[in-house]
Amino acid sequence: MRTVMTGNYASAYGAKAARAEVIAAYPITPQTSIVEKLAEFVSSGELNAKFIPVESEHSAMAACISASVTGARTYTATSSHGLTLMHEVLMWASGARSPIVMTNVSRAMAPPWSVWADHMDSVAQRDTGWMQFFCESNQEVLDTVLMAYKVAESRDVMLPAMIIEDAFILSHTSEPVDVPEQSQVDTFLPRYDPEMRLEIGRPMGFGSLVKPDLYMEFRYKAMKAMESSRERILKVEEEFRKTFGRSYGGLLDEYRCEDAEVVVVVAGSAAGTAREAVDAMNERGVPVGLARLRTFRPFPEDELRNLAKKVRGIAVIDRSYTFGAAGAFYTELCGSLFPLRERPVVKNYIAGLGGRDITPKIIEKIIEDIIDVSERGEDVEPEWVEVKGLDRSWQ
Amino acid sequence: MSKTTIPEEEYAYPGSTGCPGCGANLVMRYLLKGLGERTVISIPACCWAVMPGYWPSHCLKVPLVYCAFEATGASISGIRAALDMRGERDVTVVGFAGDGGTVDIGLQALSGAAERQTDAVYVMYDNEAYMNTGIQRSGATPWGAWTTTTPVDESRGFKQEPKKNVMAIMEAHGIPYAATVSVGHPEDFVKKVRKARDVRGLRFIHALSPCPPGWRMNPMKTIEVARLAVDTRIFPLYEIDEGVLAITRRGKGKPVSEYLSLQGRFGHLTPENTAEIQKVIDARFEALEARAARKNLSPSFTQLA
Amino acid sequence: MTPISDTPSTMNKTGLWRVIFPKVDEEKCRRCAICWKFCPDAAIQLVDGVPHIILDFCKGCGICANECPAKCIAMVEEGER
Numbered sequence: 001m002r003t004v005m006t007g008n009y010a011s012a013y014g015a016k017a018a019r020a021e022v023i024a025a026y027p028i029t030p031q032t033s034i035v036e037k038l039a040e041f042v043s044s045g046e047l048n049a050k051f052i053p054v055e056s057e058h059s060a061m062a063a064c065i066s067a068s069v070t071g072a073r074t075y076t077a078t079s080s081h082g083l084t085l086m087h088e089v090l091m092w093a094s095g096a097r098s099p100i101v102m103t104n105v106s107r108a109m110a111p112p113w114s115v116w117a118d119h120m121d122s123v124a125q126r127d128t129g130w131m132q133f134f135c136e137s138n139q140e141v142l143d144t145v146l147m148a149y150k151v152a153e154s155r156d157v158m159l160p161a162m163i164i165e166d167a168f169i170l171s172h173t174s175e176p177v178d179v180p181e182q183s184q185v186d187t188f189l190p191r192y193d194p195e196m197r198l199e200i201g202r203p204m205g206f207g208s209l210v211k212p213d214l215y216m217e218f219r220y221k222a223m224k225a226m227e228s229s230r231e232r233i234l235k236v237e238e239e240f241r242k243t244f245g246r247s248y249g250g251l252l253d254e255y256r257c258e259d260a261e262v263v264v265v266v267a268g269s270a271a272g273t274a275r276e277a278v279d280a281m282n283e284r285g286v287p288v289g290l291a292r293l294r295t296f297r298p299f300p301e302d303e304l305r306n307l308a309k310k311v312r313g314i315a316v317i318d319r320s321y322t323f324g325a326a327g328a329f330y331t332e333l334c335g336s337l338f339p340l341r342e343r344p345v346v347k348n349y350i351a352g353l354g355g356r357d358i359t360p361k362i363i364e365k366i367i368e369d370i371i372d373v374s375e376r377g378e379d380v381e382p383e384w385v386e387v388k389g390l391d392r393s394w395q
Numbered sequence: 396m397s398k399t400t401i402p403e404e405e406y407a408y409p410g411s412t413g414c415p416g417c418g419a420n421l422v423m424r425y426l427l428k429g430l431g432e433r434t435v436i437s438i439p440a441c442c443w444a445v446m447p448g449y450w451p452s453h454c455l456k457v458p459l460v461y462c463a464f465e466a467t468g469a470s471i472s473g474i475r476a477a478l479d480m481r482g483e484r485d486v487t488v489v490g491f492a493g494d495g496g497t498v499d500i501g502l503q504a505l506s507g508a509a510e511r512q513t514d515a516v517y518v519m520y521d522n523e524a525y526m527n528t529g530i531q532r533s534g535a536t537p538w539g540a541w542t543t544t545t546p547v548d549e550s551r552g553f554k555q556e557p558k559k560n561v562m563a564i565m566e567a568h569g570i571p572y573a574a575t576v577s578v579g580h581p582e583d584f585v586k587k588v589r590k591a592r593d594v595r596g597l598r599f600i601h602a603l604s605p606c607p608p609g610w611r612m613n614p615m616k617t618i619e620v621a622r623l624a625v626d627t628r629i630f631p632l633y634e635i636d637e638g639v640l641a642i643t644r645r646g647k648g649k650p651v652s653e654y655l656s657l658q659g660r661f662g663h664l665t666p667e668n669t670a671e672i673q674k675v676i677d678a679r680f681e682a683l684e685a686r687a688a689r690k691n692l693s694p695s696f697t698q699l700a
Numbered sequence: 701m702t703p704i705s706d707t708p709s710t711m712n713k714t715g716l717w718r719v720i721f722p723k724v725d726e727e728k729c730r731r732c733a734i735c736w737k738f739c740p741d742a743a744i745q746l747v748d749g750v751p752h753i754i755l756d757f758c759k760g761c762g763i764c765a766n767e768c769p770a771k772c773i774a775m776v777e778e779g780e781r
Contacts, residue, residue: 059469062470089466201432204453214450416759618738
């Protein structure tokens with residue numbers, strides 16, 4: 001079925017197609033239409049699931065974890081303050097090895113109050129042990145929900161997955177979306193049936209106390225699982241492409257990078273804008289490419305190293321800032337490239353915080369700047385793009 | 396042999412790492428005798444999070460999942476939903492939390508679970524302080540008690556605020572069944588648990604659970620002190636069944652000093668302090684008896700909106 | 701995986717904690733099972749109604765001795781049994 005829908009409805013249709021069995025959610029702008037739609041699906045009987053209208057996001061995640069341990073496929077959705085309230089239980093979910101799938105409508109943190117797009121909330125969860133998928137389009141949101149379940153529930157992974165869609169830019173903007181046939185989805189994503197679950201007649205304690213002599217070993221296993229997810233994500237995406245005819249470029253979605261001398265690295269909806277800017281500049285003879293971070297966890301280290309060998313400049317656009325350091329995408333990318341003997345010049349651009357538009361013009365300016373910087377040598381200071389009141393004019 | 400007054404079947408193995416004389420061990424033991432094998436339990440941070448022992452030790456004959464400190468109410472909602480989806484409606488879901496995990500950090504999630512009429516039994520084992528972390532005051536610590544965070548010194552001693560009335564809080568949610576139980580009265584305990592098991596909705600059990608190290612008392616006195624709590628009426632045994640309150644054991648009306656004097660945590664109290672406590676207990680019990688005599692419905696049960 | 705505990709806690713020999721020991725006078729025992737009922741560790745087995753202390757697990761709390769209406773259980777030093 002091809003129809004027009006928002007990113008939020010794409011999330012809801014994805015959870016429905018995945019036949020999520022337990023949904024626990026708490027409302028927050030701009031996530032609400034996801035759970036409203038799911039509540040409708042459950043109420044009308046279109047989706048056979050239990051909807052738990054919890055009293056906080058912390059409880060939403062806690063309920064999902066226990067439902068998952070009891071053997072149910074679980075789904076939730078949140079945003080910004082809701083996600084950060086969950087922080088403790090996000091760690092619990094990965095430690096419990098619960099393959100929960102959650103949409104986070106990525107939104108700025110207060111104060112100042114802001115309900116608009118920003119990646120601070122998602123980036124702040126990078127160490128929680130969740131896979132993180134940043135989406136560029138509504139179709140990708142729906143498709144990634146399905147793929148995320150398949151990856152998360154793989155025996156070699158068993159980790160939760162976060163689908164990130166930018167506030168309003170995706171969540172409330174309608175695009176044509178193809179809703180896959182249920183029978184095809186059912187074949188692609190069979191019912192969740194874990195080896196171990198909370199079960200009468202099997203008296204076991206899930207998540208028990210472990211002494212220092214074994215704690216590291218359980219963490220090591222989680223690390224190996226996250227490493228396995230790299231391969232699994234690629235395999236699942238290939239399977240998805242064969243079934244549904246769509247794919248999104250694995251962990252690092254490269255666009256016009258073959259002959260590029262400089263590349264722009266960005267995640268989320270701004271990648272769509274960057275594609276246009278990259279096209280326009282290539283037409284003007286500027287050899288520039290786009291590398292979209294599709295996953296932040298696992299971080300596409302190998303992919304970025306291979307890309308770095310081919311280019312002389314990389315512009316990293318962060319839609320968040322790690323105070324006292326730089327943008328997180330930038331520092332992580334720099335860390336990945338460090339083992340290379342020869343490295344391109346990398347510069348960090350902080351843009352689009354709190355929902356400010358990242359326009360084609362901004363991206364073109366960034367590309368011009370990275371070309372200039374890569375010729376000069378280096379520029380280690382992060383550039384706060386178009387911040388009012390600064391000396392340097394971007395106009 | 397003589398017939399035992401509570402079910403003989405054990406659902407707890409020996410070898411739990413609870414302290415000698417631990418009341419919480421008995422709360423779990425009696426609870427499971429009442430509920431039986433078709434039970435799953437969720438336990439947050441509390442003494443019982445460590446009492447089953449280090450991995451791979453498990454001291455219960457029923458499955459158990461650990462959850463975050465403040466999350467018991469949410470956890471039981473998740474388990475219930477998943478079991479219902481699997482068609483296992485007859486399984487009893489239990490949230491088993493301490494007093495701090497219930498009346499303080501876990502109150503929001505419990506309130507949510509009660510309001511959503513989550514089909515589960517929530518048990519608060521009340522040792523009247525954060526015992527697992529080393530005896531810090533909680534909202535359930537009674538007025539007058541010493542804890543490590545309500546130290547007793549020359550200028551000002553002990554806890555100055557009364558214990559939170561968790562039964563009233565739960566009753567205000569209009570839940571179908573709430574009861575107080577004590578490890579000193581296992582027959583009453585098991586009977587109430589059985590009753591709770593066979594009701595649908597959120598059922599609440601408030602279990603007094605003496606803690607020898609935290610209450611500064613000899614571990615052999617656990618049952619004696621639990622029984623004195625009922626006999627002195629500082630912890631009356633009653634139930635609120637579909638909004639109607641009934642006292643299940645009146646107690647002998649002994650002076651509260653008998654209860655307090657067994658516990659070092661009250662050792663600093665003056666006769667005047669004890670008299671104050673006695674006054675409050677008498678007034679509270681009188682009100683409880685008056686309400687039980689009226690047999691009227693709790694206001695929370697008379698309103699739909 | 702997450703740590704999943706599946707071994708009975710009888711692997712923990714908590715009897716090692718004990719410093720005093722419940723000694724039962726079987727002659728005086730009225731077979732009332734009160735000691736069994738109140739043992740926090742389920743460490744008392746009834747054999748023909750007479751309590752048998754499971755030494756591997758009894759932590760020596762003394763509740764059984766305190767509650768015994770016949771006063772047939774005495775707490776004695778570990779060496780005295």
